[in-house]
Amino acid sequence: MKRVLKPSSALIGFLMFLLIWQVLAWIIRQPIMPSPVEVLPLFLTSIFGDLGIHFLASTGRVLAAIGVAVVTAVPIGLGLGQLPKLDRIFAPLIAIVYPIPKIVLLPVIYVLIGITDVSKIFLIALIIFFQILVVVRDEAANLHPELILSVRSLGAGRRALFRYVYFPASLPAVLTALRVSVGTAIAVLFIAEQSLTTYGLGYYIVVETYQVLRYPEMYTGIFAMSLLGLALYLVIYHLELKVYRYQDQK
């Protein structure tokens, strides 16, 4: 956690990205590969219009899913980590379910929950849920019993233990799990938004632009979705750096 992305290197990275894009556009010379010179101005105007609404719809779904996943996975993970007997019962089940690509459950979820936003959020939350569940469980299991006992001797009951021990102990792991799963979450969002909705970047990219051959507009959607992934990644990364401060002192 020592590699900090400096604004200067972020800018250099972005310029290199644009350069390669431009070179590809020159080489390919087809409508499917428009130049960034065409796409970026279009993006800057449409993000304050129609595209902005799709962007907000997708962002809202991802954030809601992250919220649901954290609120459910953290307490369950803590419980499993601190109660080895319970963990022994559920560990095989979690080990089997954890690697299943949850996207395959999309049709089932649509039928059972319906074609509302809830089913999309549920699917993404499910992916993040297992990532967080597993790391929080392992962190909680690794806490020294002596640490818990000495904090209890200072008067801490269950609520104070959660607030002052379990929560700060698992926070770094939760953030790391979020950072590595947010990419998958957005990929799944892209697929889930392609049908049964009228707002969202997945819908915009596939239905509103790709299927009607509006390629430059399609790229503004792709660009927006990339920005969403990048922004979430950087926000989580920044929080991680703050939380990990004490480890840098080692």
Next chain:
Amino acid sequence: MIEIKNLTFAYSGRSPIFEGFNWRVGRGETWSVIGPSGCGKTTLLYLLAGLRRPLSGNILIDDVALRGPRPRSGLVLQDHGLLPWATVRENARLGLTIWEFYGSDGKHAPSDIQLNKAQADQRVDHWLEKLGMNHLQDQYPARLSRGQRQRTAIARTLVMEPDLLLLDEPFSALDAPTREDLENVIINLHRESNLTYIIVTHDIEVAVVMGPKILALSEGFNQNPHILENECAGIIGNHNHTGFHHKCEELRKLLGKLT
């Protein structure tokens, strides 16, 4: 101050460590508890701290039966139990932070004293300075030596102003000068405030230095307490002192009989 009546305790599935065990500790007394590993000396401390429940029998502290951790008892453990993500100051303040979290409810914190933030900070300042940790208060535990960590753990307990201090192997894994330093800290604390303390150790010399009264526990099963009066307590750093040497021998023989 402490009265243990007819205590029986066993970990589930094992033979009992204590059975019908009785022991009294008067207010202001200071005890060493010694015995081979596995004799239940740490268990005894956890029982006194209210972190374990007896299978039967009673532990009375100030004539009140113990049910869970008691706000006025302080516990210091061998591996310090510091929060690695909190600074020395935040660690030392933890007990008071938890007190503020619950309020003076009598269960998690003393009910007869109200505590405001300024008073709490003042207490932390006082004990960090007294234990010589104030210049390190913004460091994280990983950066500290073992002795400094133990000082932080002791400060964290003392900010709670306990009337009973329970110490589990507090000086093990410390080098001799650091150990003698901390022995002094605890003994002076007792002299200044008549604090009752019980120190668990496997080290015969530590037991003789720290305990005017020594409780020796036997391997396996404890019924009657074996108590040694020790007039050599408080002799720090002079282990060639004749009386001290004899007392160590006496304790060694007693322990030999118990195993």
